[in-house]
């Protein structure tokens with residue numbers, strides 16, 4: 437809702453460069469990855485929905501057809517899990533208590 441009580445329009449949200457977006461969050465990284473990507477399942481995936489869907493750009497295609505994934509700056513939004521249609525490609529579990537993403541008010 438906007439300050440006037442009506443719904444927010446898209447124009448009320450300022451465009452935020454990627455580096456500034458990432459600067460608004462803190463990550464308390466745990467040793468255990470809360471998302472594991474099975475590179476063998478990904479190898480012949482031509483859709484690569486995770487690459488375009490992840491707002492933190494954590495899925496990176498490699499020249500040999502693989503995918504590199506880094507869980508350490510994950511927003512825990514779950515978008516990759518929804519975007520991927522391959523069984524077993526992504527295994528998801530929440531981080532241990534006290535770990536994971538922390539959104540800061542600036």
Ligand code: SF4
Pocket residue numbers: 473477478479481482483484485486487495503519520521522525526
């Ligand atoms: S995670 Fe899913 S969408 Fe992404 S490359 Fe692997 S199989 Fe494809």
Ligand code: SF4
Pocket residue numbers: 471489490491492493494509510511512513514515516517
């Ligand atoms: S949960 Fe969200 S931020 Fe984390 S890897 Fe998946 S899409 Fe990216």
